[in-house]
Each structure stands twice: as C-alpha cells, then as structure tokens.
Amino acid sequence: MPSSFGPFLLALNLLGIVFSSIASAQPVTPTLSTQGLPAAATLGASQPKLDWLIDNSFAKAKVLRGASESELILDNGIVRRTFLLRPNATTIGLDHLGTGQSFLRSIRPEALLEIDGKRIPLGGLIGQKVHNFLLPEMLKNMPADPTSWKCVGYTLDKTQERFPWKPHKEWISQLVNWPPPGVRLTFDYQSEERQPGITVQVHYELYDGIPLFSKWLTIRNRSDKPIHLNRFSVEQLAVAEEESMVDSNAAQFRSALRKIQVFSDYAFGGGMAEHISNPAVQWKADPSYETQVSYDKQTPCLLECTPPYGPDIDIEAGKSFESFRVFELLHDSSERERRGLATRRAYRLLAPWVNENPILMHVRSADPKSVKLAVDQCSQVGFEMVIMTFGSGFNIESRDPKYLTNMKELADYAGQKRIALGGYSLLASRSINKENDCINPATHAPGGMRFGNSPCLCSQWGEDYFQQLRNFYEKTGCSVLEHDGSYPGDVCASTTHPGHKGLQDSQWRQWEKIRNFYQWCRSQGIYLNVPDWYYLAGSNKCGMGYRETNWSLPREWQEVIERQNIYDGTWEKTSSMGWMFVPLTEYHGGGPAATIEPLSQHLPHYESRLANLFGAGVQACYRGPRLYDTDETKAVVKRWVDFYRSHRTILDSDLIHLRRADGRDWDGWLHVNPNSEERGLAMFYNPLESEMVRNIQLPLYYTGLTGKAVIYFADGKKQEVSIASDGSATIRATIPAHGRTWVLIKGS
Incomplete structure (x- = not known):
C-alpha cells in the first residue's frame, strides 16, 4: 500500500x-x-x-x-x-x-x-x-x-x-x-x-x-x-x-x-x-x-x-x-x-472472565457415589459447580484409561444437570526429586524456594505435567481446575532441564509455561481457581483472604471474622474475584463448637454463613459431603441461593464499604450499579443478642441517582428518600438480633 x-x-x-x-x-x-x-x-x-x-x-x-x-x-x-x-x-x-x-x-x-x-x-x-x-x-x-x-x-x-x-x-x-x-x-x-x-x-x-x-x-x-x-x-x-x-x-x-x-x-x-x-x-x-x-x-x-x-x-x-x-x-x-x-x-x-461468578461446592470425596450426591444436591438448590477438593482422592495426574473414562462419565452426569465438574491439583509447593526440582543458585541443590522445595515447570516432570493436564481435560470433558501452589516466581539454576538453559532464563520460561496453560484453559472454557494473582493471565478467581485455622474457632466468632475478611478483601478485588471457604465438616480442629455438621442442628449458624456470602456476592467453597441433610436445611440453602440469583446483577456489582465488622455494633456494605434497574442493595448485619434500630447513612453517589430514591425494605415496606448534595441518604433500619436485613435501592 x-x-x-x-x-x-x-x-x-x-x-x-x-x-x-x-x-x-x-x-x-x-x-x-x-x-x-x-x-x-x-x-x-x-x-x-x-x-x-x-x-x-x-x-x-x-x-x-x-x-x-x-x-x-x-x-x-x-x-x-x-x-x-x-x-x-x-x-x-x-x-x-x-x-x-x-x-x-x-x-x-x-x-x-x-x-x-x-x-x-x-x-x-x-x-x-x-x-x-x-x-x-x-x-x-x-x-x-x-x-x-x-x-x-x-x-x-x-x-x-x-x-x-x-x-x-x-x-x-x-x-x-x-x-x-x-x-x-x-x-x-x-x-x-x-x-x-x-x-x-x-x-x-x-x-x-x-x-x-x-x-x-x-x-x-x-x-x-x-x-x-x-x-x-x-x-x-x-x-x-x-x-x-x-x-x-x-x-x-x-x-x-x-x-x-x-x-x-x-x-x-x-x-x-x-x-x-x-x-x-x-x-x-x-x-x-x-x-x-x-x-x-x-x-x-x-x-x-x-x-x-x-x-x-x-x-x-x-x-x-x-x-x-x-x-x-x-x-x-x-x-x-x-x-x-x-x-x-x-x-x-x-x-x-473475573465477572464469571459460579456458585460452587467442594465435595470431600471423589468416589462416584459421593460426586453424584453432590451434583444432585447442587442441582436441587441452584448451585452451579462441583470441585473434587484436596484430599478427596481426585487424581488429575492419572494416566489410567479406566480412571479417565470414569471421570468422563461423572462429567457427563454433571453436565446433564447443568453442573460444571472438575478438581484440585497441587503444583509448586511439593518436591518431585532432585532431577526435577528447582535448583537453588546459592546451594546448587533443591530447596530454598518460595514454598521450600518446588518442581521446576521446565523440567521433564514439568513438561509431562502440563501435557497431562491438557490430556485430562480433552479426554474427560471436565471444565474446572483448582490449581493450588501455582508458580510463585521461583528461579532454577539447573542446566539440564529441557525447558530452560540456566538461571537467567528460568523465571521467564516457567512463567511462559504457566501463562500459556492458563490461556489455553480460557480458550477451552475451563474455569480456574488459582490462589495467586494470575487474573491477567487467565485465572478466574483467587482467595479473598483468610486464615484457615480460624475455622477451628467457635462458630459465632467465625461469622464476624468472615465478614471482616470480605470487607477487607474487596478493596482491590470485585466480589467475584475472591473465594471464601465454608468447611461444613470439622476443619483444623475446634471440635463440635466449631463445626457446622450436622447441618440441621446448627441451622441458624449455617444460614448466617449463607447470608454473609450471598449478601456480599462472594462465592465460597462449601466443603463437605452434602449441602443439606433435611428438607428444612435444603429450604434455607435454596432461599439464599434464590436471593442471590434474583439479585445477581446488583450483587455482582461494585461493593461500597459501610462499616467493618467488630462484633460490637452493626456492620455492612452497599452494592452499587448506575447501569442496572436495581441501583443499589445494602446488607446490614447484627452480631448482638438483641434487636437494634439504627439511622444509617447510605452513600448513594455511585448509584448515579440524584434528587430522590426509593428504598425497598426486606419486610416489603418501601420509602422515598431525598438524596443530599453529597450523594447520601439516611434510612432507619431495624436489624434482628444475631441476624441481618437488607434494602434495595431504585430510582423514583
């Protein structure tokens, strides 16, 4: 030209x-x-x-x-x-x-x-x-x-x-x-x-x-x-x-x-x-x-x-x-x-892809009977994904044709019920052997990496591992990967690994390996839970931020700490970018005082956890053998799933931080979206044993509303409020003892 x-x-x-x-x-x-x-x-x-x-x-x-x-x-x-x-x-x-x-x-x-x-x-x-x-x-x-x-x-x-x-x-x-x-x-x-x-x-x-x-x-x-x-x-x-x-x-x-x-x-x-x-x-x-x-x-x-x-x-x-x-x-x-x-x-x-926000369960056992029960229960209450979690027996590295056939049958069964199925794989925080581990340039031996010992992604093991992951998804039709211990930036001084020459190119080549795989997953529609900041390379979700041993604390403390974690984790992340965790069975100890199972016996606490998470638009890994054990438990789970799905657009929208949980007074947040019919949805939580009534100032500026707004309360009442010049409006909220309420905001 x-x-x-x-x-x-x-x-x-x-x-x-x-x-x-x-x-x-x-x-x-x-x-x-x-x-x-x-x-x-x-x-x-x-x-x-x-x-x-x-x-x-x-x-x-x-x-x-x-x-x-x-x-x-x-x-x-x-x-x-x-x-x-x-x-x-x-x-x-x-x-x-x-x-x-x-x-x-x-x-x-x-x-x-x-x-x-x-x-x-x-x-x-x-x-x-x-x-x-x-x-x-x-x-x-x-x-x-x-x-x-x-x-x-x-x-x-x-x-x-x-x-x-x-x-x-x-x-x-x-x-x-x-x-x-x-x-x-x-x-x-x-x-x-x-x-x-x-x-x-x-x-x-x-x-x-x-x-x-x-x-x-x-x-x-x-x-x-x-x-x-x-x-x-x-x-x-x-x-x-x-x-x-x-x-x-x-x-x-x-x-x-x-x-x-x-x-x-x-x-x-x-x-x-x-x-x-x-x-x-x-x-x-x-x-x-x-x-x-x-x-x-x-x-x-x-x-x-x-x-x-x-x-x-x-x-x-x-x-x-x-x-x-x-x-x-x-x-x-x-x-x-x-x-x-x-x-x-x-x-x-x-x-x-971080806007994808599926409702997911961690099933604790990967045997066909347990997986099918989890799929059936998820389908009944409106969950959308099942992950065969760590310790479940799921083995993505298996090359056994019979095992791959069994996994395909489970993926097909889940797909018929519109449930995505996949599992967990540990990558970096383990040792393979001295021939395939990252070599420390200071000691010229394995060890001293971000997680201690770690395999080199460009070793022969690394080459085989990523090929096997692709093979597994191509053969089984599974569509979820929870990839733990993802590549943390380790260098490797080996000069014998096939995928890199030495120390200086080892970080770049390993990053290329993980990036290319995640981008391939994006092209195949494989959902990625990755506990590291790989969003721009293709991962969907990372941890919201929490300490796992806190789930050994008494249940009532867990509720407050969970809301603190969500409040703190959503300054940089959208609600859909971070997962939380709900161990339904005992986890890191704590005994009966810390445990939700049997679910029907701790239903108020289970509902609080559901309300915390769905009210924030944050999906958690519900880890256990089942989501419900009685019809009453099933109804509670379904009610909060329905709440989220009915208001999915606003709950997946930006979160404005109102008051951080401290266990001493109300806490909550406000979702805002100037481009949706529901311009805002505020959740208020009461950690106390008595009902509280509070005048709460809502910062409505980012809803895009001016002049007037209509507030729809959870009990069916509605109220028109004036919006001040700073974009705020004040409402009077009644929050039940050890409970929660919410208000929906629309234009007048």
Missing part, C-alpha cells in the same frame, strides 16, 4: 473504519505524518462533564494531532498521553484531564533493550537540565539520543484480544466486551546500521471509558541469524513524586498516595494481593534527578517495568518475541474507595 495513503487511512480510522495490518491483504505502511488526524483540544481547556465511574459514555479513545504536526496524542476524554515524533519519538506528557494533574516530570526512552550484550534505548531525547518538571520550551534544546534507535513510523489499529476466551455467559450477570474497546498505537524502531533486519515495535493501547493505558514490546528478527535478548524494559517513566521526604526514609514512599497505579501480567509471587505479585513493576531512585528534595536522592519516582531475571533468550531468524504487558491506571483521588472502584473496573475490563 503506497505510503501516500497513510493520512487518508488514519482519518478513516478515526471515523470508525479500522484497517488492521493483521487482517488486511497488505500491511499498513508506518508513517510519521499526523496530517488527517483531528486536532486535540488545548490541555486544560476543558474537563470531563461527567464522572467516568458513573457515566463513561463520553470517553471514547482516539488518536489526535497535538499542538504541532510533530505531536501525536492518545486521548479518551479522561486521560492523555502525548508523544513527540521528531527528532525522535518520546513521551512528553501524561495527564489526567479531570484533575489537570501532570504525571511526567522528565523525558526517558520509550523502552530499553540489551541485545547481544549491547544496551539499546528506543526513542527519547537528552539534555534536560532540571528533572522536577518538563516545559514545552525545554524541548527545543533537547536533541535525540545518538545511541537510541530511531522511530521510523507508527500505525493505528483497534484493540485486539490478548488471547481467546470462551465465556460462561450463565455465570456473568452483566455484559462484558472482549477485547476491551479502544485504540492501539504502534511505533516501529530500527537501526539498520547497527542491527540490520531487526524491528522493535512499541505498542500502546488506550481503552474507552477508563483512565487506563497498556504497553508492551514486540521484537521481530528478519535477519538471517539469531539474536540474543539479554534484558528489556517495557517502560521507563520519570514520574512526579506525590510527596517530598528530605530524610533518608524517602525510600519508604507511601505508594497509597501515588496516583499512578502500575501492574502487569508478569505477575506471581504466592500472593492474593496485586502489590505483592508484581515483580516486574519497580519504583526506583532516579540518579539524574539532582534537584529532588531527598537529601540522599533516594525518592522512588522512576518507574521501570522489567523482569527481575533475563529473559536471556535467543530470537531465531524469522521469529518474533513479545514481552509481558504493563498497565497504567491514572487515579484522580487518593481516597481509598474511589481508587478501589477504579482498580476493580480495570480488572473487569482487562480480565472479563
């Missing part, structure tokens, strides 16, 4: 006619021209008229021309990233349009590589005299970095799915899009005189309706020989610090104040929280920042996104390499609830 068509194609792109270099008969020719692009409004000239967390329909991602023809802008009406194209491509602005905050204080390369032992910056300018802030007039005296590869052009496209996803629509109460709509911008960098035949593409995506960018690299080797990629950095941003610390404790910079939240799909670490599962996102001191307040110049205000090891891999002639992706969420507030809402919205968008 002639390059003279570039501006015409770009203009059509912005009118909704997208030309993809992948789908087209001919590739789109990269261009450095901004002709034909609409002009961007002057920064600060206008602010969004709507709150994107309530109505984001205005926020469509687009590519614009900046103040000059050499400026290119990614903009969605909420945030903006501005690039200078000449003398070399570089980011010169990162701004939140709602607050007017500028995040960028200094220019850096767009990415960094080390190929064949040589450091290679991509883009960027040099010569900035002061690094506290960046002014347009400074750019006139800043030349291109002579050591950088030059940007030779850019192309535009629509966003594309990171990998295929086969959704279970019956478990999703709200419409989700995959891929998330938006625009993609790709810069091509080359240096034919230094590395002929190599093109590095730096990709950016900006999504509709949310202040969120993504970024990653592709290295294409069109030369006639392999190249060695030692290291890379997807992103390096000199970010304005949120606070000044003169003393040497500047390294203790409080990330809660930082209004740019950065995370990656290169995520692992044995954690159920994002901030401890992001090894590639590193906040460092900036050695060039001589004029910072920190006396030791240790303020961590230089963002670098790079793997801790390697990847230390060869890219063969004619092949390509793709990096992990980094995601940058620009906050407009340091207020915890609003930041949490933005974070949860980002995960709903980037990993829409």
Whole structure:
C-alpha cells in the first residue's frame, strides 16, 4: 500500500473504519505524518462533564494531532498521553484531564533493550537540565539520543484480544466486551546500521471509558541469524513524586498516595494481593534527578517495568518475541474507595472472565457415589459447580484409561444437570526429586524456594505435567481446575532441564509455561481457581483472604471474622474475584463448637454463613459431603441461593464499604450499579443478642441517582428518600438480633 495513503487511512480510522495490518491483504505502511488526524483540544481547556465511574459514555479513545504536526496524542476524554515524533519519538506528557494533574516530570526512552550484550534505548531525547518538571520550551534544546534507535513510523489499529476466551455467559450477570474497546498505537524502531533486519515495535493501547493505558514490546528478527535478548524494559517513566521526604526514609514512599497505579501480567509471587505479585513493576531512585528534595536522592519516582531475571533468550531468524504487558491506571483521588472502584473496573475490563461468578461446592470425596450426591444436591438448590477438593482422592495426574473414562462419565452426569465438574491439583509447593526440582543458585541443590522445595515447570516432570493436564481435560470433558501452589516466581539454576538453559532464563520460561496453560484453559472454557494473582493471565478467581485455622474457632466468632475478611478483601478485588471457604465438616480442629455438621442442628449458624456470602456476592467453597441433610436445611440453602440469583446483577456489582465488622455494633456494605434497574442493595448485619434500630447513612453517589430514591425494605415496606448534595441518604433500619436485613435501592 503506497505510503501516500497513510493520512487518508488514519482519518478513516478515526471515523470508525479500522484497517488492521493483521487482517488486511497488505500491511499498513508506518508513517510519521499526523496530517488527517483531528486536532486535540488545548490541555486544560476543558474537563470531563461527567464522572467516568458513573457515566463513561463520553470517553471514547482516539488518536489526535497535538499542538504541532510533530505531536501525536492518545486521548479518551479522561486521560492523555502525548508523544513527540521528531527528532525522535518520546513521551512528553501524561495527564489526567479531570484533575489537570501532570504525571511526567522528565523525558526517558520509550523502552530499553540489551541485545547481544549491547544496551539499546528506543526513542527519547537528552539534555534536560532540571528533572522536577518538563516545559514545552525545554524541548527545543533537547536533541535525540545518538545511541537510541530511531522511530521510523507508527500505525493505528483497534484493540485486539490478548488471547481467546470462551465465556460462561450463565455465570456473568452483566455484559462484558472482549477485547476491551479502544485504540492501539504502534511505533516501529530500527537501526539498520547497527542491527540490520531487526524491528522493535512499541505498542500502546488506550481503552474507552477508563483512565487506563497498556504497553508492551514486540521484537521481530528478519535477519538471517539469531539474536540474543539479554534484558528489556517495557517502560521507563520519570514520574512526579506525590510527596517530598528530605530524610533518608524517602525510600519508604507511601505508594497509597501515588496516583499512578502500575501492574502487569508478569505477575506471581504466592500472593492474593496485586502489590505483592508484581515483580516486574519497580519504583526506583532516579540518579539524574539532582534537584529532588531527598537529601540522599533516594525518592522512588522512576518507574521501570522489567523482569527481575533475563529473559536471556535467543530470537531465531524469522521469529518474533513479545514481552509481558504493563498497565497504567491514572487515579484522580487518593481516597481509598474511589481508587478501589477504579482498580476493580480495570480488572473487569482487562480480565472479563473475573465477572464469571459460579456458585460452587467442594465435595470431600471423589468416589462416584459421593460426586453424584453432590451434583444432585447442587442441582436441587441452584448451585452451579462441583470441585473434587484436596484430599478427596481426585487424581488429575492419572494416566489410567479406566480412571479417565470414569471421570468422563461423572462429567457427563454433571453436565446433564447443568453442573460444571472438575478438581484440585497441587503444583509448586511439593518436591518431585532432585532431577526435577528447582535448583537453588546459592546451594546448587533443591530447596530454598518460595514454598521450600518446588518442581521446576521446565523440567521433564514439568513438561509431562502440563501435557497431562491438557490430556485430562480433552479426554474427560471436565471444565474446572483448582490449581493450588501455582508458580510463585521461583528461579532454577539447573542446566539440564529441557525447558530452560540456566538461571537467567528460568523465571521467564516457567512463567511462559504457566501463562500459556492458563490461556489455553480460557480458550477451552475451563474455569480456574488459582490462589495467586494470575487474573491477567487467565485465572478466574483467587482467595479473598483468610486464615484457615480460624475455622477451628467457635462458630459465632467465625461469622464476624468472615465478614471482616470480605470487607477487607474487596478493596482491590470485585466480589467475584475472591473465594471464601465454608468447611461444613470439622476443619483444623475446634471440635463440635466449631463445626457446622450436622447441618440441621446448627441451622441458624449455617444460614448466617449463607447470608454473609450471598449478601456480599462472594462465592465460597462449601466443603463437605452434602449441602443439606433435611428438607428444612435444603429450604434455607435454596432461599439464599434464590436471593442471590434474583439479585445477581446488583450483587455482582461494585461493593461500597459501610462499616467493618467488630462484633460490637452493626456492620455492612452497599452494592452499587448506575447501569442496572436495581441501583443499589445494602446488607446490614447484627452480631448482638438483641434487636437494634439504627439511622444509617447510605452513600448513594455511585448509584448515579440524584434528587430522590426509593428504598425497598426486606419486610416489603418501601420509602422515598431525598438524596443530599453529597450523594447520601439516611434510612432507619431495624436489624434482628444475631441476624441481618437488607434494602434495595431504585430510582423514583
């Protein structure tokens, strides 16, 4: 396609006619021209008229021309990233349009590589005299970095799915899009005189309706020989610090104040929280920042996104390499609830499978009779999934044809009753043998890993294990995997394992192994419970956060602690992203005082647990041989399942934290959704032995309602209330002794 068509194609792109270099008969020719692009409004000239967390329909991602023809802008009406194209491509602005905050204080390369032992910056300018802030007039005296590869052009496209996803629509109460709509911008960098035949593409995506960018690299080797990629950095941003610390404790910079939240799909670490599962996102001191307040110049205000090891891999002639992706969420507030809402919205968008929220049971025995009983009871009360739990005898690693046939028969039986069936497998926190375990680089022997001993995913055992998992699901038709002890980021110094060469490539290769398997599961519709932060690689659900030994405590204490766990676990996670746990039989001791079985004898407690969980939109692993033992017990279980399914859309929506459980007064939360008929649903719990009446202020701002709202009480009464200017309304709630109540909020 002639390059003279570039501006015409770009203009059509912005009118909704997208030309993809992948789908087209001919590739789109990269261009450095901004002709034909609409002009961007002057920064600060206008602010969004709507709150994107309530109505984001205005926020469509687009590519614009900046103040000059050499400026290119990614903009969605909420945030903006501005690039200078000449003398070399570089980011010169990162701004939140709602607050007017500028995040960028200094220019850096767009990415960094080390190929064949040589450091290679991509883009960027040099010569900035002061690094506290960046002014347009400074750019006139800043030349291109002579050591950088030059940007030779850019192309535009629509966003594309990171990998295929086969959704279970019956478990999703709200419409989700995959891929998330938006625009993609790709810069091509080359240096034919230094590395002929190599093109590095730096990709950016900006999504509709949310202040969120993504970024990653592709290295294409069109030369006639392999190249060695030692290291890379997807992103390096000199970010304005949120606070000044003169003393040497500047390294203790409080990330809660930082209004740019950065995370990656290169995520692992044995954690159920994002901030401890992001090894590639590193906040460092900036050695060039001589004029910072920190006396030791240790303020961590230089963002670098790079793997801790390697990847230390060869890219063969004619092949390509793709990096992990980094995601940058620009906050407009340091207020915890609003930041949490933005974070949860980002995960709903980037990993829409987390919106799948099936009601599930852990059956304690995997023999056919026990599994069929569990399936039958689940079907009777409205549960949707059965997992053959740890210790049940389920063996996903069995290659016995008879065993696989039996599992297929059970999966078919469950499928006839619309119940998904699967089981548990332990991966990392065990030892295989010295030939297949991870080798500690300090001792040159197994041991010393995140969970002590751990198999290397790239050992021969690891290769066989993942092949067997695929074989099991292909042969049996099961559709659930609970994958415990998932890869936690261990390194391995072995030089004899078939899937990696040594220490430096061991983390990258093991991450690739687990990521590729989880993405395959997503394409096959296999539901994934994984107790680690693998959402962006394809997992559905992680632990909400709890201590297992607490289920040995007296039952009445468990109720309060459970609500604390849910309250604390839903700041970063949506309700559907975290599982809780209800051991129906004795678990970690505690005797009769801690145990729910026999269920009919402890029905008030069992109902409290059901009300806690379904009232939060949180699914638990109900672990035991059965869900009910009498008709009365069955009726209680079904009542709360029906409650959840009747209000599934609002209960799966965002959760606003009202009051944390402390056992001394009421506690509760409020679900909100400005796009549903039921705009809100509040749950109130009473841990005391006497009825309580309370005036409770409901923060209705995020329901999108103004002026008036109608409150529907659990007892059938309704009341119209006025909504104050701060978005709140006060109601009078009666909460029964050691019980709960709820109210539904609709528009007037």
